[in-house]
Amino acid sequence: MRKHAQHVLRFSLVGVVNTLVDFFVYLVLAWAGVPPFIANLISTSCGLLTSYFGNRYFTFKVHPTGRRSAAVQLAKFIVVTGVGLWIIQPLVIWGVGAVLAGFHPTEILRIAIPKAAAIGIALVWNFLMFKTVVFRPATAGADDSRSES
Known part of the structure; x- marks a missing residue:
């Protein structure tokens, strides 16, 4: 923990x-x-x-060895971050905005609440995906355990 x-x-x-x-x-x-x-x-x-x-x-x-491993890690990072920024955030903004519309919030709340929710959900997405996919430590015998320079 x-x-x-x-x-x-x-x-x-x-x-x-x-x-x-x-x-x-x-x-x-x-x-x-x-x-x-x-x-x-x-x-x-x-x-x-x-x-x-x-x-x-x-x-x-987590430090992958070799250029290929580092390039794969960077590509995973860009994909995960891109999904968070350009797919998850817009969907959350749209969804939360649609729910809020029924409550007739003030203009600032109509703008701020969906964006804040989107940032929060994208942060959780990024953390979990970084930890489990992008920066997951190499296991014994995996390609990352040898140098590819």
Whole structure:
């Protein structure tokens, strides 16, 4: 149980850091005159890479050996994160928004509650998938136990 709590704490810290990286890079680029869509694409990519390396080395401490293993791990990370960002979050926003519509909330609550729910569910998705699929420790005899450099 203690190891799980450490994973959750470290995952949270990495999340704060990668969010700050995303936000700071976006602000700098936008201030420099980069169009918002391009600035956001660059900043979220920086945040995504920060998240990958932070979770790989700090949260889960899983270091695949060889270029192929690292590339497979990065691909899994991008797929899992993409599903969370571009499939789960929109579905949750739509679903929670549809439920809230019957309650006639204020405009800010109509916007904030679905997004907050989507972030929460995507965070749980990311943590569970990172722990069980992306950064799962190699088992004895697995391909990750030998170098492919």
